Each structure stands twice: as C-alpha cells, then as structure tokens.
Amino acid sequence: MKFEQLQINEPILKALAEVGYSEPTPIQEQAIPPVLEGRDVLGCAQTGTGKTAAFAIPILQRLGAPREKQSPKRPVRALILTPTRELALQIYENFVAYGKYTGHTSTVVFGGVSQVPQVEALHRGVDVLIATPGRLWDLMGQKKVSLSGVECFVLDEADRMLDMGFFPDVKRIIRTLPQKRQTLLFSATIPAEIADLADSLLTDPVHISVTPTATPVEAIRQCVYMVDRCNKRALLAHVIKGNGMQQTLVFTRTKHGADRVARDLKKAGISADAIHGDKSQGARQRALNDFKAGKVVALVATDIAARGIDISGLPFVINFDLPEIPETYVHRIGRTGRAGLEGTAISFCDGAQMSYLIDIEELTGRRIEEVEEHAYPMTGEQPAEPEDKPQCRRSSQGGQGRRGGGSRSQQPKKKPAQPKAEPAQKQPQKPAAAKASEGEAAARQPEREGGGSGQRRRRRRPSSAARPEGVKPPEAPAAKPAAVKPAAAKPAAARPTQAAKKPAAAPDKKTPPAAEQKRPASVNRKKASVSRGGRRPRDNDSAQVETKPLPAKPLSDSLRARIAAKVASVLSGHRD
Template structure:
C-alpha cells in the first residue's frame, strides 16, 4: 500500500512526495478513506503513529474539492481542538506541509502569547483553525471567531484533554458548533469517561484502533534501573556521558523537579533545558528547537508540556521518575523508536516507586528488563535515607569502590542541588499547567 492507492488529489500527492512520504502508516491507511467518505471516526492511536496526517490529509482534500465546486471566500470550515500549545503548533506545521499546493489557509491560536497576530490572521479569513480550548473560547467571546459554519470538527488527544481539566471547555465548544458536521475523535486511551464523551458527539462512527492501548512498540528497547532516590542524579549523569546517548528526553513528575535536573546537568557539563507550564511560549519553543537541532543534549519535561513533541531519531527517553499513571509510561516511551528507527527507554525506580512499576508492568503485560550492573544500584528496597555526599557535583554516591573524595567546598554546600524534591514541591502540576498552557 502506498499513498498513491488512497485516491488523493494531485496537489496533496505532490506535497507528500516533497515530504518524502511514500507508504502510509496503519492509521493513515485505514482512516484516510473513511474521512474522505464523510463518516465520523474514532481513532485510538498512541503517540508516534502518524495520526495528524490521518486527519489533516483528508480534511485538506475535502475542503479543496468543496472550494472548487462553490468558489466561496475563506471561512472557518474545519476546527481542530488540541490540548497544548506545542501540539497545536505541530499540527499547524503539518497542514502547511501537506496543504502547500491546495491554496487553503489555516492559522493556529493558543494562549500564553499576545492574541494580536492571531486575530489579524482571523480577520484576513482562514479555512482551517487549530486551537487550544481556552484561547479559542476567549476569541469566540470577543467575536473574532465564528464557529457556526464548521463542516469538520476534530478533537485531538481527548484523553489528555480530560486529564488537563478541559472537559467543560470542550462541551462549551461542541454546544456552539453546528450539529450537522463530520466529527473526528482521536485519543491514545479510551477510559470510560472518554468513551462516554465520544458517544455524545459522534454519529455512527467508524473505529480505527491500530495499536493495542497498553502495548509498547517492539522496536523500543526498554530497561529498568533500581536506584536510591538520592543517587538518581548520579545515575543520570553516568548514562548521559556514555557514548550511546545522542539525545535524551527526560521526564519528571513536577516542574520543580525538571528545573532541578537541568541545574545538575548544566553544572556537570551536559547541555540541557526544561520545558513546563511555568516557561513562556517563546522559551518552550526555543528549547524544543535547540533540542531538535542537537544544540542541547537533554530536554527535561513534565508530561503535559511534552505532549505532542515529535522529534525524529530521538535516541533515548529516560523516566527520571516513574509516572503514577501507568498509561503515561506508554505515552512517554512512544516518543522514541519512531518511523522505523530504534529507540531506548530507560526507567529509574526507587523504593517509593515500586508500586508504580507494578502497575506499569501489569498494563504492558510484561516485566521490564532490569540492569543490575551499574555504579548506582539500589542498596535497599526501603526508601532511600539521607542523601550521601560524594560522587559528581551535586549528584550522589556511587557504590563501594567507585567513590571519589569530595572537596571541602562540596561538603560545606551539602550538595543542595542534588537532593530529592523539596517538601514544598507540588506532587502534581496539572492544575497550573492547565492555567498557563492555554490562557
């Protein structure tokens, strides 16, 4: 099967050739014909399966064909709602790539930046609008956006939308778009709340599920390191200074934890930046671009800020802290091993995270191989005690026989930057991420 077999119009075929696309992914192969027929669709697909093209390509074709028939001026005919700024921008880039020869226009609206340039684009008229929920509703209320003539509605990353507290915003959006429309619904997982939402907004939908919800790509080499909490920084630096790690996306549970990891890496000569909800839009995009261009080796992120990150040939994903929601593990490691490339997923597990590990292995249906031969192996299944001095600056203590003496200055500092998260750090940053991501 090639894209030539999907009955795509010449302008899109030409754009796909420019992009180097020849063979559609499974979700593209199955979803594109369904969407072109005008049918509602539920797509259950994990990160990295090519689902953006699965809806962007047929939307561009449908709107291009309608424009030829009607010869009408630009108006918002397709609305794509997605939870984060980064994902909205990437979807916009996809529409630019696939639609470069169609003459269709699009724009992206999201919070965290001035709305001035966004409203200018809207005043000029657009065919396709990609938006995060908060800014979309703000601009609707200000009369910059009229959704009464929408033909196609896409709800992307529905499960993350629910996690981030956008369910009420989504319902408000649905209430103001036409009831007669084509609806495309995409979600990596289908918990009961998402199934209920889908059933309320779709009409006789086709269902495409190309990957089991709990599976992890076979091409991803997973490994597990048991390590005391106080030694995680040392283990991370030990791995990042090895020859095999060319780029690493590192996950922490909190924004505070992400910033702390970056400070430790920078002090020890590993170029790193953090992305999370407290960073400005320009800072987040700048860090992402520098990571993609290999100007920095490590990008440290919280789950919500990282949703939608698409990086070619990412060599490693490192779970500095295991997620407390097992499905999140699948989403995280799915950012490596894309497009046929090999990928490594490394997870650290301290004594307090053993329960999280058990849930993850139950979900994926197998045990993650354990690496025992490393200098920071956990000394005890009990929670780590006070952080031991020694090792790299602010890092932790290697096991017996591999310790170096710390300097008097280091002992006086007490390795403040190497300790675990402070008591004041929030256990879950979803609330603040939601406020800063889209408003």
C-alpha cells in the same frame, strides 16, 4: 499500498511526495477512506504512527476548492483541538505542508503569546483552525472567532485533554458547534472515560485500532534502574555520560523538578535545558530548536510540554519519575522508536514508585528488564521514610506544647500557670456593677461641690502645700501623693448651698434635714464599695470621708429632753 490507491487528489499527492510520503501507515490506510466518506471516526494508534496525516489529508480533500477571496469573511470550516502548544504547532505545520497546492489557509491559536497576530489571521479568513481549548475559548468570549460554519471537528489526543483538565472548556466549545458536522476523535490510548465521551460525540463511528490499546512498539528497548530517590540525579548524570548519549529526552513529574534536574545536569558538565508550562512559548521553542539541532544534550520536560514533540531519530527517553497513570508511560516512550527506528526507554524507580511500575507492566503486558548492577543501587533505606513521616506529624501536632516551651514531659510544669490567667480574665468582669455606681457617684460629684466643670479642673491641680494642717493623706494612694486632692480646698459653706438647691432629696422621710445630711455619706459608701470591688480608691473620696465635718444643726426641745434623760440614766448607773 500507495496513497494513489486511497483516491487522494493530485494537489495533495504532489505535496505528500515533496515531504517524502509514499506509502500510508496502518492508521492512515484505515482512517482515510471513512473520513473521505464523511463518517465519524474513533481512532486509536500509538504516538508516532501518523495520526495527524490520517485526518489532515482527508479533511483538506473534503473542503474542496477554496472559496473566493472576495468573500468579506471566510468562516472556519474545520476545527482541530489539541492539548498543548507544541502539538498545535506540529499539526499546523503538517496542514500547511499537505495543503501547499490546494489553496486552503490554516492558522493556529494558543496561549502564552500575544493574540494580536492570531486575531489578524482570523479576520483575514481561514479554512482550518488549530487551537488549544483555553485560548480558543478566550477569543470566542471576545467575539473574535465564530464556529457556526464548522463542517468537521477533530479532537486530537483526547485522553491527554481530559487528564489536563480541559474537558470543561471542550464541552463549552462543542456546544457552540453546529449539530450537523463530522466528528473525528484520535488518541494514543482509549480508556473507559474516552469511550464514554466518544459515545456522546460520535454518530455511528468507525472504530479503528491499529494495535492493542496502550501497547508500546516492540522496537523500543525498555529497562529500569532501582535507585533511591536521593541518588536519582547523580545516577542520571552517570547514565548520560557513561553511555555517551548525545540526544536524550528526560521526563519529570513537576515543573520545579524539571528545572532542578536541568540545573544539576549543567553542574555535572552536561548541556541541558527545561521546558514546561511556566515558561514562555518563545523560551520553549528555543529550547526545542536547540535540542533538535544538537546544541543541547538533555532536554528535561514535563508530560504536558512534551506532548506533540516530534523529533525524528530520537534515540533515548529517560523517565526520571515514573508516571502515576500507566497510559502516560506509553506517551513518553513513544517519543523514540518512530518510523520503525530503534529506541531506548530508561526508567528510574524508587521504593515509593514500585506500584506505578507494576501497573505499567500490567498495561503493556511485558516485564521491564531491570539493570541490577549500576553505580547507585537501592540501599533499602528509602522505603523506611513513610514510617518516619507519621512521627514527624505527631511531633508537629505537639507544636503547641513546644510553643509554650519544652516537650510533652514539660507540659505539667505549665499547668499552674493556667489558674494565674483565670483571675486576670475575671478581674475586669467583677467590678462591672461597681463601675456603674462609680459613674453615678462621679455624676453627682459636680452637684455636690456646687461648681462647674471648669472649677473642678482648677481644683484638681493644687500643690501638696495647700493641704490643711492636721489632715494626713490617705494610706491607699500613698504611691501617688501628687494626685491627692485636698479635702479642705473648698469652703464647708458650699454644702448648705447644695442642700438648698435640692431640698427634696428624701420627701418620704419625716426629717428632711437629717436625710439631706446622710446623702453625702451614702455617696461615700458607694465609693467605698467600689474600692472593695477591686478599684483603688480615689484620693478625694478618702479625704472627704475623714476630714469633711457635717454642719451643726439646732436640736429640738423633745430631742434635747431625750438626750438629757439618757445621760442621766447612764450617770446613775455609774454611780451605782
């Protein structure tokens, strides 16, 4: 069949002839007619079978004649969402090539670059917008683009869109689209999740499946090397050099792994470069252009960055790490063997990835040939690593014991140290009540001494020479003799003055003078209890208890008579 038989317009046929298209591929032959009729389509075809042309050609024809340039704003009439920058650029280039003579304008927006030229292109007006979900949602939030005039919506590589976590952004964008629109969903694989999504987006769709889901093309030779993970990088260099590979696309699981593999290949004398999401769009494009031009032998990429890489005649694809999702394996090897050409897909499998290999063989329905004789055969030591890891975790859990010093056998030696820490924790709690009595005693101290705060400061700094003769310093503060306060530094006459100030210390007692005399002793007893509670007694407290005499008071006649009687009875007992 020829494109002319699909009722394609002359301007588009002219552009197709210039790019070398004469006969449609199976997916194009089945998808173009229903899209021209305005129906929704769910298309499934392998990577490299021409899905882009299958929706780009009919969309350009359905847009009809371009609108007048005098229009103040040219609304977006067709929206194509793709998961990666590389794929967005590829689709944009195809739209430009197919619509060369139609007069329609196209633009592409994606992250990683400045949005200024993209916004300027949107302000000039475009008919077809190709975008990645993240950057498009950002521009919609800034009110830089409106999707109210979209007539056709295309969700390309839908399975990868969901795997990369773009589904929330995609749902938000779909809610802003007009309800009356044509929706096309194309994907290399259609798992159950994509089928559910299609049911919610498409209305009476036409199902197109050129080949069984996720079946690799027969022209690709597939083989697998069983190798320990520690020898994978050495095996990679050996395979590339031994087979004289000049253009090889290597897939890794992580971004860090891509950079590390590229560095090791350079050390082995093989020109290599890496592309992944952490690199700028300029660096990724330069690496891709150098790879296409043959300046780089090996291009190491992650799954996200490699989606959309279209290199005609790519001979080799190497899976440095087997993917966890079997469908991803189909995407990877689909980079080679395009347009009926032959290609080779090589995979490295270690002991931990055996289950991935089994899933891939079940999905593809064929057994992958194993290369048994090579320079780095699997030794069987790698599968033993998972058994060692629990031991490492157990030792790490005992890190608290080692932090204290030693292994678990040494932990009983530390148990006696725990009771030592308990008194240290309880010791500050024990004198809590004593500290309150100490505060009360300290509050009464200025009143007892009958002086102000300034006088107390001056009396706290006398030299040791001012101590009265015959008074020995207390034994408790012997370690700090300089802090001892002399007891006789204040005249004894100061106490009656204090007593005179507060004559009603104990109004209920029958003998107020005696109660007043016992008050200083009670204060000292409180301080003594504080000392017994754990606090070191203060120097001035001990000095007051031992050296300050109470003033003499006259005795009453009745008391004198009682004392005399008592003395007489004692003396009479001695005489007997």
